[in-house]
Amino acid sequence: MSQLPVRSGHPSVSPLESLRLGVRHRQLSASGQIAWRSVRLAMLCTAISLALTAILPGVWRNLLGGAAALCAATWVLKLHWTSVGGRRFWRWSLLISIGMMVVPWSPLIITGRSMLSILLLVLLVLRPYHFLRDLGSGRRALTWLGAMSLVVAFLVLRGPAEATNPLAQVLHHIHGSARFVLVTFWVMCGVWIFLGVRLHFMRMRPKLAVAGLLIAAVPIGLILTLGVLGAWSLLGAGRAEQATAVLADQLDLVASGNLRGPGPFGEGFGEALLAPGEDPADRPWMSDLADAVASAPFDPMPPAIWLDLGGELWAVALTAEDGRPVLVGGRHFGRKQLARLAESTGCLVGMYNESESGWSFGHQDLGDDSGLIGGELFEDSSDSGVVMLAWPKHVRDAVALDTDDDLFILSRMLPFGAAPVEVWRLGDRGLARDEYYVGLHTRPGDALAYFTGRENDLNMVVVIALATIAVIFIFMEAFAFYFGLRIVGGVTGAVGHLHKATEQMASGNLDTSIDVPNEDEFGDLADSFNEMTRAIRIAQEQIVQKELLEAQLETARLIQQRLLPAQMPNLDGFQIAGTSDPSLQVGGDYFDFVEMPDGRLGIAVADVTGKGVPAALLMANVQAGLHGQALHPGTAAEIMGRMNDLLYASTDAHMFVTFALIVLDPTTGEVESVSAGHEPTLLIRPDGSYEKLEAGGLMLGMLPGFEYSEVSAQMDPGDVLVLYTDGVTEAMGPEPVAQLVEDTSATEPVEDEDEDDDELILPFFEDHRLIDLCVARRHDTAEEIRQALLSAVRNFAQDVPQSDDITIVVVKRENAA
Incomplete structure (x- = not known):
């Protein structure tokens, strides 16, 4: 198994922990922690307020529930206050409006509450919620869920109790204002969070599951909601039509019945418009009514009409005499008759007309003698636009229409349906058509019971059909959900x-490798990952090999440095300077000084083929051979021959050594020079002339028994002897050859036979630069000449990496004193 190398600089952090540290885990800032604490506290206070309002009765509901709501509203305003500019204006405006609300005077309370509502709407709706940005993604999601839960609770649970005295009215308005703040705040929090939702805190699987659930559930929820609302509306419309049909039948009965006696109606109608035997002249207003009927704009004339006489509803029969409508008589349609209509429809029934205060709801007391339950809902019911209100016996526990005395909204009486009723009103200008409505209210459970009752067998057929369709939809949804889960599972x-x-x-x-059967982008990503791991594994192996090679090179450098002389020999009348500058890749350059038994000094410069440890080991072999052979008397050529035979016998066939040996007699200045395939030794005279000592033969280790030739020279005072390796003459510079030819030669460039070869050949330092420099610096000391040569080579190469070792030995004979 391939393993990544562990860095010694981080012993306490594992690679897996390093990967986890690369995952972003957002930490809450100080302001974020304060905001999160305030949000939780505001939610807690809001929940307590809702619970107290739902449980406590009467004034305690407003007192304790309002106190909790006021505390929660204070927290949310404090939380939102950081996003508000012009705080002084808002502070004084809110205080003034709240002060107006606590004064026990109804107009001032209403004005203060309206002013406070406008200020809070602007403050809570139009100002951004900056504190949400300080919360993390997960906490924003929790805030959204909590806010929506609280908003739903506000909708389904009952609200503040109605006020019965000035003090209770103040508590009611404070409680209502605090709830208004809370509802608006939580709704806007939900809106702001929804608009910026990202769900970064969730893992991929639950995130896709949530997305799929929303995509599947939202249409179903909308369909169910529309279905419930549609069924509710259709049922309500049917019941409203049933109520108007009953009223129309009663008009027909009035038009054909005995209007002065009990008639066939029994208790179905109230008192007659005229008692039996009563003369219309005994009632002066009857003449006005008769005149109004005679001049009424009927088109055509109905046999009976509904008539509003001083706020009371009458069913009046008409006839035609001489082409004019004549009042025959009528029956009063009172509370008991409306109650019987409620019994027939099974709903709370009300008769409503449009008053100056707008459409509203109320009822009149039916009395206990009717067997029905009633009660006053509005103190000013005479001005509310409500004529009568009644409900059947099976909903005795229903309390009100527009109050919140029921704990849950599903147990309250909800609007169910309405239908118009044509009613004529007697006024100063005669009869005029007025707008009346018969309105129905019921509870959801009662509506369901009506729909599924035994008397509605056809509805049961509809229910079974709808249930069958619902089951089919459920199976389709289950299939789609399963298919979606499979897709999500694949991802x-x-x-x-x-x-x-x-x-x-x-x-x-x-x-490690990934085997993913996907043929999509994830499959491509898996293939790319496997390719990446293979590339990293190969790169790791290359790194290991490189590290091993670097270790070998370091070992070779140590060997090379130890083989080189630690100091230059001190020879009377001569200056000696030598250096070896290794390249990045260690080669086999070597120079040394050997004292002969006869007092002469051997000066050697060598270049071993190859790199690394093998070249360094061969260099050590060359050094040992040189020092061993120098102990035996002989000329330079003989020493070279014995070293050649020794290396041939002890080294591989592909390993060779170029070697230059100078034997210097310090007393006479005589020099013996032999070269085994090495660069020629330069002998620079004081007058600027020079010689190349090139005698020798093949490189060492190529052929056994090879006889080398040597050359002798006299080194006079002022002469300079220079030995070097090919690292000097073959040092490469940055300029291409074509540029050098263009700058230094006027001849036409030679056309390249290979036109497709665009490789630029870099120039070398070459012999002529070496010779020119040595001649120019011949009067300097040996050390100065060595430094000048190194500086010239480095300046020539500039930024080109050094590819070979540079070894230089300079020997200068001093002038006689």
């Missing part, structure tokens, strides 16, 4: 494989 499974593989790779396992 998350591929992501899971990738995540697991990255963790294994982070732990050091480079042999």
Whole structure:
């Protein structure tokens, strides 16, 4: 198993922990922690307020529930206050409006509450919620869920109790204003969070599951909601039509019945318009009514009409005499008759007309003698636009229409349906058509019971059909949900494989691979990941090999440095300077000084083929051979021959050495020079002339028994002897050859036979630069000449990396004193 190397600089952090540290975990700032604490406290106070309002009765509901709501409103305003500019204006405006609300005077309370509502709307709706940015993604999601739950609770649970005295009215308005603040705040929090939702805190699988659930559930929820609302509206419209049909039948009965006696109606109608035997002249207003009927704009004339006489509803029969409508008689339609209509429809029934205060709801007391339950809802019911209100016996426990005395909204009486009723009103200008409505209210459970009752067998057929369709939809949704889960599973499974593989790779396992059957982008990503792991594994192996090579090179450098002389020999009448500048890749350059038994000094410069440790070991062999052979008497050529035979016998066939040996007699200045395939030794005279000592033969180790030739020279005072390796003459510069030819030669450039070869050949330092420099610096000391040569080579190469070792030995004979 391939393992990633562990850095010694981080012993306490594992690779897997390093990967986890690379995952962003957002930490809350100080302001974020304060905001999160305030949000939780505001939610807690709001929940307590809702619970107290739902449980406590009467004034205690407003007192304790309002106190909790006021505390929660204070917290949310404090939380939102950081986003508000012009705080002094807002502070004084809110205080003034609240002060107006606590004064026990109804107009001032209403004005203060309206002013406070406008200020809070502007403050809570139009100002941004900056504190939400300080919360993390997960906490924003929790805030959204909590806010929506609280908003739903506000809708389904009952609100503040109605006020019965000035003090209770103040508590009621304070409680209502605090609830208004809370509802607006939580709704706007939900809106702001929804607009910026990202769900960064969730993993891939639950995130896709949430997305799929929303995509599947939202249409179903909308369809169910529309279905429920549609069924509710259709049922309500049917019941309203039933109520108007009953009223129309009663008009027909009035038009054909005995209007002065009990008639066939029994208790179905109230008192007659005229008692039996009563003369219309005994009632002066009857003449006005008769005149109004005679001049009424009927088109055509109905046999009976509904008539509003001083706020009371009458069913009046008409006839035609001489082409004019004549009042025959009528029956009073009172509370008991409306109650019987409620019994027939099974709903709370009300008769409403449009008053100056607008459409509203109320009822009149039916009395206990009717067997029905009634009660006053409005103290000013005479001005509310409500004529009568009644409900059947089976809903005795229903309390009101527009109050919140029921704990849950599903147990309250809800609007169910309405239908218009044509009613004529007697006024100063005669009869005029007025707008009346018969309105129905019921509870959801009662509506369901009506729909599924035994007397409605056809509805049961509809229910069964709808249930069958619902089951089919459920199966279709289950299939779609399962198919969506399979798709999500394919995506998350591929992501899971990738995540697991990255963790294994982070732990050091480079042999890991991903087998994903997907033929989509995840499959391509898995293939790319496998290619990446293979590339990293190969790169790791290359790194290991490089590190081993660097270790070998370091070992070779140590060997090379130890083989080189630690100091220059001190020879009377001569200056000696030598250096070896290794390249980045260690080669086999070598120079040394050997004292002969006869007092002469051997000066050697060598260049071993190859790099690294093998070249360094061969260099050590050359050094040992030189020092061993120098102990035996002989000329330079003989020493070279014996070294050649020794290296041939002890080295590989592909290993060779170029070698230059100078034997210097310090007393006479005589020099013996032999070269085994090495660069020629330069002898520079004081007058600027020079010689190349090139005698010798093949490189050492190529052929056994090879006889080398040597050359002798006399080194006079002022002469300079220069030995060097090819690292000097073959040092490369940055300029291409074509540029050098263009600058230094006027001849036409030679056309390249290979026109497709665009490679530029870099120039070398070459012999002529070496010779020119040595001649120019011949009067300097040996050390100065050595430094000048090194500086010239480095200046020539500039930024080109050094490819070979540079070795230079300079020997200068001093002038006689």
